[in-house]
Amino acid sequence: MPLKNTAKRLLKHAVIRTGLEAVALSRAGALWPAAAGRGLIFTLHHVRPAREGRYDPNALLSVTPEFLDQAIRVCAESGLTPVALEDLPKLLADPNDTRRFVCFALDDGYRNNAEHAAPVFRSHGVPYTIFITRGFVERTSSMWWETAKALTRKKSAFEFDFGNGRETMSTRSHGQKLAAFDRISRFVQTADEDVAVARLDAVARSCLIDPLAIVDQLTMDERALRDLSGDPLVRFGAHTLTHVNLRRVGEKRLAEEMAGSATAVEAYVGRAPQSFAYPYGFAAAAGEREFEAAAQAGFAVAVTTQPGVLTAETLAQRPTALPRVSLNGLYQRPRYVRALISGIPFRFM
Known part of the structure; x- marks a missing residue:
């Protein structure tokens, strides 16, 4: 069984890497520009220097500051305008604005977001959003992964x-x-x-x-969040109270997880969050009920981890069901970022 599981992981990564290489090398984006939509939202978690050691089942959640810098440069070269996530509704609703946008959003509030990611964003003048879970900030919820x-x-x-x-x-x-x-x-x-x-x-x-x-070592506490809130480029979004899969909880807890996390974020940084990220974010963790609950909770935008590019229609019709694209730690190459920006990989998913 261990060998079978390892083989499956390797095969999956090989298939994804082959697809990204094919799009990058073929320069298909130039032939199919409509696939890129109006831009995209990138998902990140850890941003930290490369770590030694062969065993890391969470390696996909960690990118280096150098790769983040490269990704931002590729976005600029591709003509994307970096904007704050919460500003997307107004920007994409303007019929006279034809720009393509990119947003950067980091989940879970890791300490390395302030130590390693924030300086990179500041060096480029790029806005970024960090999604906060109250249980991590207050050291009452563990991070099972x-x-x-x-x-x-x-x-x-x-x-x-x-x-x-x-x-x-x-x-x-x-x-x-x-x-x-x-x-x-x-x-x-x-x-x-x-x-x-x-x-x-x-x-x-x-x-x-x-x-x-482990949570205390890895994530920002209230003081660290307050210190980081002085950065004019940062925005803070809500990410529930306990980082639970919202599709698997009842209506009452669903509402509490959303509203309670918004209240907590406002208390930490002095500003009510306008955005929300669904924990895990895949289809089995965020569906129509959750999208409606986020709208009812007053969030201007909410993001999944279901891959795709931005369109004006999606944002107008379902602003609390926006797709995101992972900057995956297993595929840290500028050409892969170009492939993702093209939007073509998502046409075959």
Whole structure:
């Protein structure tokens, strides 16, 4: 099973890389300009120097400051105008404005966003939005993907109950570590998320791994957010109270997660957020009910992680269901950014 999981990962990455290479080398964007739409919104998480070590199941969430700088330069060369996410509705509603835009949005509020990403954005004068989860800021919610990474990296074996009793997970080899991480990920996404995360946290603590200490190390607290809020280029958006999959919670909690996170962000930085990001953001985590709830909560825009380019029609009709394109840590090449900007890869998804 570990070898099978590793092979699947490698095959998936190879297919994506081949597609990006094909678009980049063919210069198809010049032949199909309409595919690019009116621009795009990029998703980021970690921005930090390259890290040593072979095992990182979350590598796709981390790009280097150098790559971010390259991506911004490619956007400029491609004729994209960088704007703040919350300004998109007004800009795209103007029939006399034919520019194409790019927005940069960073999820989860990592400390490295202030340390490494903000200086890059400032050097180019590019606005950026950071989406904040109250549970991370206040150290009451763990980040299960970081906990699972720490657990599978540190231990050579551990016991875990996936619902049918405790079983031993062997994590000696690289492949076994990836397989264990993937199984925990599937468990979180299919079981009751609160129960699954609590179970993972308990196992981690039994192995002398503190999930909330990981959050404290990685994410900005209220003071750090307040300090960063002095940057005129930064905007802060809401990202729920607990980073839960919103499609899997009831109506009451859905409303609380949205409204409560907006209130928290305003308290941290002194300005009510105009934008919202759905945790995870894929189709199984953000659908029509959630899009309507975001509109009812008063957000001008809300973003998914469902890939695609911007169009005036989409923004006018569904401003709380905007697509985003990942600046993925596994594909840090300027030519891949050019391929994404072309919009052509999304025509085949």
